[in-house]
Amino acid sequence: MKIPPYPHPVIAREGWLILIGAVIVVVLVSAWSAWASIPFWIFALFALQFFRDPAREAPEGQGLVLCPADGRIVCVEDAADPYAGGRQALKISVFMNVFNVHSNRVPVDGAVQSIEYFPGKFFNAALDKASLENERNAMVLETTDGQTVTAVQVAGLVAKRILCHARIGQSLYAGQRYGFIRFGSRVDVYLPPGSRPRVAIGDKVKATSTVLAELPVRSRDNDSTP
Known part of the structure; x- marks a missing residue:
């Protein structure tokens, strides 16, 4: 019997630290200036889509x-x-x-x-x-x-x-x-x-x-x- 694949938590484990770091920076910068936080929001959203890890059905x-x-x-x-x-x-x-x-x-x-x-x-x-x-x-x-x-x-x-x-x-x-x-x-x-x-x-x-x-x-x- 095949063991289940790596659990798919929607976001790949390789990106967890990067995303956590991005969120922390966004929160800190947003507290200082909403406008200044925009580039950091863009990076966080890019990282979120890049590290997505959808489950797939094999034919x-x-x-x-x-x-x-x-x-x-x-x-x-x-x-x-x-x-x-x-x-x-x-x-x-x-x-x-x-x-x-x-x-x-x-x-x-x-x-x-x-x-x-x-x-x-x-x-x-x-x-x-x-x-x-x-x-x-x-x-x-x-x-x-x-x-x-x-x-x-x-x-x-x-x-x-x-x-x-x-x-x-x-x-x-x-x-x-x-x-x-x-x-x-x-x-x-x-x-x-x-x-x-x-x-x-x-x-x-x-x-x-x-x-x-x-x-x-x-x-x-x-x-x-x-």
Whole structure:
């Protein structure tokens, strides 16, 4: 039986301290001058919408790859997966602007094989070069039928903090909340060859509720003995 996902208290835990600080500043400045408090109200309202963390319903079906983030599809192409030995893969990338939900979700059921953090630059996350040159955190998963799926959190132009709560060896399930990226970013997903994309460049997508692709059906003929 699957354990419930991270409780969704409407506002992501990563934003609690920022919001509390913003409210305290607003109250203090408002007591001095209502006009002077306006910029602080604007920031507090921006932070409130940025750190929202809505619960999502995952579609049912075998071999579905769920979207790891809200945003827009900026890449659907064949590529080498640099985090899983350079094997060939289908790469799908989701770009998040500052108005999207930035809570990241696991794309497939699987066990965490590795987690690697890479320091880097802060190019616009919508650019292709951001995948390999920006600061990023890569999580490699192995599905129950032995397929490899990699999810990469990529920092953007103003993103300065990538948070990943998963651990090596941990079993995760599709749609489970596992991380957060602050202020504009991207998530790349590398899938096994033969995966069938269900999205196209320019599509608007939502974490968990949008299906990115379908994994290929693994043949077990070679596992049976005559």
